[in-house]
Amino acid sequence: MLIKNYSEANCSVKTFCRMCSYRCPIVVVIEQGKIKKIIGNKEHPFNKGKLCVKGRAILDLVYSPVRILKPLKKVGERWQEIDLEVALQEISQKMLSIKEKYGAKSIGVWKGESVDSTHSHICSRFAFAFGTPNIFSNDTLCAVSKHAAVKSVLGSYPTPDFHNAKCIVIWGANPLASHFPLYNKIKEARDRGAKVLLIDPRKNSFAKFADMYFPIKPATDGALALGIINIIIEHKWYDQAFVKEHTKGFEELAQYARKFNPRYVAEETGISQDDIYKISKTIAESAPQVTYRVGVGPEHHDNGFNNIRAIACIGALCGCTDRPGGDMLEEPPAFNSLLADLQGTIKKLRPIGADEYPVFYDNRLEGHSIMAMDAMLENEPYPLRGLILTGGNPVLTNPNADKVEKALKSLDLFVVRDLFMTDTAKLADYVLPAASFLERSEVIRGGMPQTISVTKKVLEFDSCQNEYQFWSSLAKKVGIGQYFPWKDEDELNRWIIKPLGLSLEELAQKPEGYMYKAYKYEKYHENGFNTPSGKVEFSSDYLAKYGYEKLPVYRPAHYLSGKNKGQYKFILITGARQSRFNHSCYHHIPRFKKAVPWPLLEIHPEDAASLQLADGDLVEVTSAKGSLKIRVSIVGQDEILQGFLQITHGFDEVNVNRITPDNILDPVSGFPAVKSVPVNVTKIPEDTGCHRV
Secondary structure, eight states: OBOGGGTTOOEEEEEEOOSSTTOOEEEEEEETTEEEEEEEOTTOTTTTTOOOTTGGGHHHHHTOTTOOOSOEEEETTEEEEOOHHHHHHHHHHHHHHHHHHHOGGGEEEEEOTTOOHHHHHHHHHHHHHHTOOOEEEGGGTSSHHHHHHHHHHHSSOOEEOGGGOSEEEEESOOHHHHOHHHHHHHHHHHHTTOEEEEEOSBOOGGGGGOSEEEOOOTTOHHHHHHHHHHHHHHTTOSOHHHHHHHEEOHHHHHHHHTTOOHHHHHHHHSOOHHHHHHHHHHHHHHTTSEEEEEOSGGGSSTTHHHHHHHHHHHHHHTTOBTSTTSEEOOOOOOOOOTTGGGHHHHHHOOOTTTTTOHHHHHHHOOOOHHHHHHHHHHOOSSOOOEEEEESOOHHHHSSSHHHHHHHHHTOSEEEEEESSOOTTGGGOSEEEEBOOGGGOOOEEEOSSTTEEEEOOOOBOOTTOBOHHHHHHHHHHHTTOGGGOOOSSHHHHHHHHHGGGTOOHHHHHTOTTOEESSOOOSOTHHHHOOSSTTSSEESSOHHHHHTTOOSSOOOOOOGGGSSSSBTTBSEEEEEOOOOTTOBTTBTTTSHHHHHHSOSOOEEEOHHHHHHTTOOTTOEEEEEOSSOEEEEEEEEOOTTTBOTTEEEEOSOOSSSOGGGSSOSSOBOTTTOOBOTTSEEEEEEEOOOOTTSOOO
16 A cells, blocks of 8 residues: 555656666556556666666566555464564564574675665664674575675776767676666667677677677687787776786786787687677777676586676776776765674674685675585584575575575474565565565665665555564564664664765655766866775785785686596587576566566577477476576577577576586685586477477
């Protein structure tokens, strides 16, 4: 139901979509106290009223007939409705019992992709106040490896300045399917004359908007980046003044990059020598107005971190960093921090995986979700016996799904908060209904540079708690209520923005956002970069202190090392983006499910011919972790490299993460190699249990 402010109204409420992390501005149109429709906000410069297919399905999410609206408790093999207050009381008592027996660290908190910004910090605040550092999230699998890699070079993660760019490099990403507002900005830049380059193993749906497409073998991105660096330095196309004044480690990088001559790089990557030169020259001629959009593609390999470091060095070498048309380095707002008063506790406690992957920990203050499974199953490094999971679905998103299921089933207490009965929720002891983004209010960043906004709460359903309601109510029941003194979200939001000298009401009156500080280019002349040396670091002492290479060293991925050659014929890429879905989200929407009911195995025509496969044939795909049955889609000759396959993740009918490895990890970030999985493919007889194409 609509909240009181709108229950009898005819009005339009400007707020923000959260069907993905980019938060496009929207307008909720209310007539006679009911939501009639949701449209894009044409007055906002971020999306100019345009919404993707997900954004046009918000009401299908909020009013879904299969949405969970009542708390559920598992009794035997069946679910029973339970009063929310009773559920919270039972959960809190079980948490305290586990804490008494095993210690506070034996309870974990897991935040899904839908829990970010302020809400992410609310979860972390609860965990640290309770005494556990074991906070887990999808960040162990998505984006943080590339963020940490780029930050080790530039000091912070940049925002592409598409508006002023002359050249845009899309590397291992598909913004048309994953981040629609970025696609629109790139398209506008191209209309203004910018050249768009796409580097990807697959000719994805964005390729038709690129001026040049370069198919690359998975996990060889670092070799290409170092080859580009070598050519740029050899031809003296780099910004010599910027490099001299504002970088560290140039000579070491230049010497190392000499090994990556065009001939070697062409053999390693599959990109021709002429094309490697063409990429290098296009970047150099457009500099410093060159910007990059690096997707998660390059990070999902056992050499991903250093590969992305090498990519980050290209722009800095050409002087594109913090310059118009290059990579913008935004300054964060001066918010009150939900973790500031808990720093003493944070410094004392180390979560699972922090010692093995300290760079990941430094960037997120979180534990490693893949290693958490071992703690559940083997009590190493200590027992993890309880888990509160909000807005996540690791059974479909984490590698080695069979192990994930086994681990979650082993817990003494497993609580899931979600809008839907996901594959993960089915394993829980309690499933609590959560609020959708139209049922909560939070302070957010994004959209325009150095701008904040507040989302508007439009709806509310009984028992569907927002993040603050849930964690604050649970905190009171486990004896840490003093850490949640704010009476509701609004009071918390007021406290967060107080240092800006801005009231919540004033912020709410600015649907286009409040720019807390005008953006300024070339800040490094005054302040340097946010690195230990104050310079761009081609060579990193920070990484060296943990025993990692100072330089972005390229090491061939495991599938290229020869260990698996002969045993497996193909390399499987997983996780190509679908425009209708966000990981495992939105598969319950009927029209989406009708359009894409299940994933398919994408295969090159010549590979299909070698296996005597036709479109729609049933095959078994086998890796070192297991096997699955799936139907074949034979794609165009130039749509995927020969010898490589692709299956999209997030589908419960065919869960590709049942065959992805959780033991082949990047040594720095701990990210799994889910986009370079050695597999075999075998045609099998028809099975009535597998869907027809």
